[in-house]
Amino acid sequence: MSARENILGRIRTALGRMPGEGIAPRPNFELQIPSVPDRTALFCERFEALAGKAHLAADASAALETVKAIRNGRTAVAADHPLLAETGILNLEGVEHSFPDAAARRQACARCDIGISSATYSLADTGTMVMFAKPGEPRLVSLLPPIHVALIPASSILAGLEDLLARVADPAAYSSSMVFITGPSRTADIEQILIRGVHGPGEVHAVVLTYR
Amino acid sequence: MNPSSGPPDAAIHETLGDPRLQTAIYSATQRLIDHRKNAVSTDALPAYQDLRTLANRIKRHTIEHLDYYLELVETQVTARGGKVVFCEDANEVADFVLNLAKEKGERLIVKSKSMTTEEVHLNDRLESHQLEAVETDLGEYLLQLAHQRPYHIVAPALHMTRYDVADVLTKNLGVEREVEPEKQTKIARATLREKFLEAGIGITGANFVVAGSGAVVVVENEGNARLSSSAPRIHVAVAGIEKLIPSAKDLAVFLKLLGRSATGQPLTVYTSFLSGPRRENEPDGPEEFYLVLLDGGRTKLLADPAKRESLFCIRCGACLNHCPVYRKIGGHNYPWVYSGPIGAIITPQFHGIAKDPWLPFASSLCGACAEVCPVKIDIPKVLLKLRAEVTHSGAKGPGERRAFRLWAAVMARPKLFSLFGAIAAHFAPRPKSGAWIRKLSWPTNLAPLAAWLSQRDLPPPAPLSFRSQWKSRKAAR
Numbered sequence: 001m002s003a004r005e006n007i008l009g010r011i012r013t014a015l016g017r018m019p020g021e022g023i024a025p026r027p028n029f030e031l032q033i034p035s036v037p038d039r040t041a042l043f044c045e046r047f048e049a050l051a052g053k054a055h056l057a058a059d060a061s062a063a064l065e066t067v068k069a070i071r072n073g074r075t076a077v078a079a080d081h082p083l084l085a086e087t088g089i090l091n092l093e094g095v096e097h098s099f100p101d102a103a104a105r106r107q108a109c110a111r112c113d114i115g116i117s118s119a120t121y122s123l124a125d126t127g128t129m130v131m132f133a134k135p136g137e138p139r140l141v142s143l144l145p146p147i148h149v150a151l152i153p154a155s156s157i158l159a160g161l162e163d164l165l166a167r168v169a170d171p172a173a174y175s176s177s178m179v180f181i182t183g184p185s186r187t188a189d190i191e192q193i194l195i196r197g198v199h200g201p202g203e204v205h206a207v208v209l210t211y212r
Numbered sequence: 213m214n215p216s217s218g219p220p221d222a223a224i225h226e227t228l229g230d231p232r233l234q235t236a237i238y239s240a241t242q243r244l245i246d247h248r249k250n251a252v253s254t255d256a257l258p259a260y261q262d263l264r265t266l267a268n269r270i271k272r273h274t275i276e277h278l279d280y281y282l283e284l285v286e287t288q289v290t291a292r293g294g295k296v297v298f299c300e301d302a303n304e305v306a307d308f309v310l311n312l313a314k315e316k317g318e319r320l321i322v323k324s325k326s327m328t329t330e331e332v333h334l335n336d337r338l339e340s341h342q343l344e345a346v347e348t349d350l351g352e353y354l355l356q357l358a359h360q361r362p363y364h365i366v367a368p369a370l371h372m373t374r375y376d377v378a379d380v381l382t383k384n385l386g387v388e389r390e391v392e393p394e395k396q397t398k399i400a401r402a403t404l405r406e407k408f409l410e411a412g413i414g415i416t417g418a419n420f421v422v423a424g425s426g427a428v429v430v431v432e433n434e435g436n437a438r439l440s441s442s443a444p445r446i447h448v449a450v451a452g453i454e455k456l457i458p459s460a461k462d463l464a465v466f467l468k469l470l471g472r473s474a475t476g477q478p479l480t481v482y483t484s485f486l487s488g489p490r491r492e493n494e495p496d497g498p499e500e501f502y503l504v505l506l507d508g509g510r511t512k513l514l515a516d517p518a519k520r521e522s523l524f525c526i527r528c529g530a531c532l533n534h535c536p537v538y539r540k541i542g543g544h545n546y547p548w549v550y551s552g553p554i555g556a557i558i559t560p561q562f563h564g565i566a567k568d569p570w571l572p573f574a575s576s577l578c579g580a581c582a583e584v585c586p587v588k589i590d591i592p593k594v595l596l597k598l599r600a601e602v603t604h605s606g607a608k609g610p611g612e613r614r615a616f617r618l619w620a621a622v623m624a625r626p627k628l629f630s631l632f633g634a635i636a637a638h639f640a641p642r643p644k645s646g647a648w649i650r651k652l653s654w655p656t657n658l659a660p661l662a663a664w665l666s667q668r669d670l671p672p673p674a675p676l677s678f679r680s681q682w683k684s685r686k687a688a689r
């Protein structure tokens with residue numbers, strides 16, 4: 001008999017259940033969505049409390065200027081996302097994007113100082129960015145470079161986790177990867193001293209597009 | 213590991229006598245205690261107690277229908293192009309990873325922090341086959357280099373100083389001695405970054421396995437679990453079979469409790485919800501995904517409803533921080549990878565009570581663990597059950613059992629109790645000037661009593677028993 005059959009068999013014997021037996025009703029509960037009057041303001045406040053840097057951009061050219069200022073001449077790699085095209089970021093001299101294959105993108109992500117992406121949603125009450133891996137949203141852009149910059153449409157900021165789970169009942173239906181990012185990468189493994197930028201980015205910027 | 217069945221007394225005394233280590237344990241756990249306290253306060257999380265109750269009910273439901281949810285997760289993972297592998301024990305997990313590496317021609321494996329793979333001693337097995345397996349969580353990496361096991365579930369290198377770290381890095385990486393934690397972290401980052409980009413297989417644990425989605429949820433602060441699960445070509449997630457929850461919606465309960473109970477964070481820096489390999493239209497991610505589900509003794513706990521609760525644990529570490537025993541003896545004096553109260557209940561249950569019968573007794577039964585446990589495991593109750601089992605198995609010796617039977621008989625009979633109380637009050641020898649009874653030369657030198665008192669002390673009986681004081685005060689009114 002295989003490990004699978006043995007394990008399931010032992011479980012059923014211990015619990016007095018039959019193969020194929022159904023289940024009792026699941027504990028049910030309501031998702032309590034927090035009421036947040038000003039989501040953008042709360043998101044920025046919580047994001048900054050975690051040492052993230054929030055910027056507001058009232059139009060596309062303001063967003064572009066903000067990204068240019070953060071970049072300050074350093075090397076950058078960008079996701080091929082419509083929002084980044086629309087703001088003109090993909091046209092910036094020296095911002096690498098539209099790679100022929102995954103390997104080329106990966107090399108760029110490993111080499112560049114800054115990764116520029118979008119975020120599908122954000123959560124106001126924890127200052128979290130929610131990234132789904134999907135076309136135009138690679139995983140490594142927000143992970144390998146030491147600095148991460150994300151463009152966030154204000155309309156995509158949700159109140160909190162409950163709000164997200166009420167909208168996206170099964171994240172697996174949309175993507176193989178949903179990642180919450182709540183502040184810069186950090187550790188306190190040596191003498192409980194807080195250090196940022198261990199493996200992920202140590203500096204995280206959110207450019208909130210208040211016009212979207 | 214301690215081959216005899218008693219506690220490692222010498223090592224424990226060494227820990228107790230090391231002021232540096234005592235301060236390290238005490239201050240680290242105190243910091244975690246304070247952070248948790250703020251994060252679950254009524255202001256910060258008004259629904260905290262309701263969430264605990266709900267978490268307990270969801271876990272109970274899942275464990276009571278574990279066969280159903282295991283089959284469900286298997287169906288879902290398979291539907292997303294992943295593969296589920298059931299393993300009876302630690303060896304089977306190691307065998308699976310070894311064969312996978314051989315079959316795929318991979319030599320380098322990156323690992324993110326996983327208590328379950330600690331159970332397996334995976335690294336030793338892999339290394340003996342010329343495979344390189346690198347721990348990538350900073351604390352775990354340092355421990356791997358120092359050949360030690362984790363000191364704490366969430367703060368694995370809690371016992372190391374920056375000078376220990378400097379020694380370990382210099383010795384193993386040949387770098388110049390560096391004592392600044394910030395720079396030490398940079399050294400580790402640079403070394404590990406190369407490994408991430410080269411490795412063919414990434415192994416992570418799973419904090420939750422979401423049955424209905426066929427997904428694993430991994431929480432972390434450093435980003436090494438994200439890297440392990442997205443940079444290499446193959447992602448293997450290893451989880452105990454008890455890690456299941458029914459659906460993504462339940463995360464609204466568990467994520468709110470886990471980070472807060474562990475480190476006081478409302479959410480950790482990264483929470484990854486991963487369901488199978490990268491999909492056709494996704495720009496990057498692993499090409500293959502395996503979910504390894506380990507029994508490793510867990511099914512032994514299922515028959516008994518009280519013991520079953522031990523499987524609700526979400527490994528937040530709060531019970532360790534609040535345990536007066538853990539805070540004195542530290543993590544390495546527990547015989548296995550799980551320390552503190554949760555270690556004291558699961559180690560003897562997973563391995564059989566005969567192996568470490570002293571463990572359920574390594575507790576003052578103060579109840580602090582149950583009070584802070586986010587899934588409301590009644591740890592003291594399980595400890596008592598296990599103590600009873602040890603006693604019934606005869607491990608305690610006839611003398612001690614007879615003594616306690618006598619004690620129980622006296623305690624259950626008020627007349628006898630007051631008689632013995634009066635006798636003790638009158639005739640008991642008293643040490644001088646407020647000292648406790650261990651200072652006496654007699655009768656505490658009698659072998660059984662001396663053994664019992666070697667780890668305990670009591671104040672001497674009062675000259676007048678409580679009962680007689682009560683009586684005379686009542687009469688005086």
Ligand code: SF4
Nearest residue numbers: 525526528529531585
């Ligand atoms: S037993 Fe409870 S408090 Fe202890 S680690 Fe597990 S979940 Fe946390």
